[in-house]
Structures are given as structure tokens and as C-alpha cells.
Amino acid sequence: MLTSQVVLPITAVDGARFELLCVHPDGGWQQLLYWLPAMGVPAKHYLPMAEALAVHGIAVVIHEWRGIGSSDQRAGRISNWGYRELLLDDLPPAMAAVQAQWPQKTCWLGGHSLGGQIASLYAALHPGEHAGIALVASGAPYWRAYPHSLLIKVGCMLAPLVANLVGHLPGRRIGFAGNEARRLTSDWARSARNGRYSATGMSQDMDGLLGALRLPVFALRLRDDWLVPKASLEWLLGKMPQAPNVVDMLNPDDMGGQPADHFSWMKSPAPIVKRIAAWITARTITMS
Secondary structure, eight states: OOEEEEEEEEEOTTSOEEEEEEEEESSOOOEEEEEEOOTTOOGGGGHHHHHHHHHTTEEEEEOOOTTSTTOSOOOSSSOOOOHHIIIIIIHHHHHHHHHHHSTTSEEEEEEETHHHHHHHHHHHHSTTSOSOEEEESOOOOOGGGSTTHHHHHHHHHHHHHHHHHHSSEEHHHHTSSSEEOHHHHHHHHHHHHHSOOOOTTOOSOHHHHHHHOOOOEEEEEETTOSSSOHHHHHHHHHTOTTSOEEEEEEOTTTTTTSOOOTTGGGTSOHHHHHHHHHHHHHHHHHHO
């Protein structure tokens, strides 16, 4: 099946600019997956996944995080943002642009790592906009969900301190995420410390909204993923008790002998793509 790429320029509510990378099948298609990357990962790195899904007849729109890739923002002492800007300033105009471009398509939400968390939060804020949520290597970062929990707790206490000292979290230098804004680091670290979602500048009860969400969820866990162990995924899914979920796990055998870890699958996404496509197809048949 032939595919085509489209770039959609987006202006956020506060004037920030970024681009969406869109890959869709040529000819007729109906299903569209809006994809949110992991923290610090540019949208372009998910193009192999998007191309493969398009071959399966599913279009993919890849979001670009504020502060990276095509974004005109860069985290620093003057430029700062958090979950509020991602959820309220960036995603709504991007979703509106996709709806305007392809008004009759069925839209699914998905994400990798932090992207899966933000996808879940956005779905909880807008429960009627999407058909379901696909999570890959995603879970809540609550420190108690990790084998070396005290180290994680210390790390999520230090991260905001470092970000405030430097002006941003120097993720490229320390080997975790990208160069992240101070409020984003603070919002992430807060959820890691107390196990609950909240955002500076937002009054919504995030966990309460997640608890009311009824969208179907498909969660793919990777066996060798120390960043998202089983308990981390379970903590996130536990926040959505009314959302029917299907959980699958990939092993090295599924990955052609390569480690089934947090990032390796992005270079050879066929096993992930096959399972996401099968789930969307099955849910589509159920809805029809």
C-alpha cells in the first residue's frame, strides 16, 4: 500500500508554533491514530512506526512536544512550561487542525512513555473526542512502582532542584529525556513522588477525571523495560477502573532476538505496529 506524508503547522493558544507529521494511506482509509512521543523524543523518530501503520490502513499524526524538533520553543530561564501548556495550549489546536483536515475519520489517541500518560490525561479532559487509547511502554512514574524505589524517589526529588538551578533540566547531559522545562520537570516529579496527577495552573482533579474515563485502552509492555516495569503500568491503568483494557507484553523473541526495552522497538516497530493495528481493527468491528 502506498502512503503519503503531510506536515500541518500549528499555532498554540499562547502563540507557540510547532508542526505535526502526518502519514496516511493513499486511497480510502478511516482510522487515524494521534501519537504522542516519549519525553525528549522528536516526532520524526516515530516515522517508521507511522509508515508501517499506514501500510496497515491506519493513518498516524505525530505530535511534536514543545521544546524539541519543529517547536519554536526551547526550555530555559525565560521560556518555561508544564503539563498545563501541553494539555491546554498545544493539544487542543492540534486536534482541531486534524479534525479540520480529516473531518470524517475515527480518531484514536496513543503514546509512548510520557506520551501515553499525557494521552490518557487529554482523553480524560475530552472523553468524547476519541475512540480509544493505545499505550506503548507507558506507565505512571510513581516511585513505589519501581524495584529500586528509594533511588527513584531521590531522583524525582533532585530533578526539580537541578532544573531550577540550571534554568531547565539538562536531560541531554544526564542521560534522561531532553532539555526539559522547569514546570514540566516539576509536574512530572510531583506525580512520581505522590502517585497522583496534577498540573501547575490547572484546578481539574486529574485522577478523578481518569477514574470516570470509559474509553477502551490497549497497553503494550516490553519485558526488558526498566523505565516502565509492570507495576508502573498497573498503577496507570488502576487510575482508569471503568476503562476496559487489554494488556500485552513483548519479549525478545517477538523482537527478533533484540532486547524488548523502552526505546529499541522504535527502530524495528513491526511487532508493535501489528498489535496496535489488530486492536484498532478489532475495536472498529465491535463498534460497527
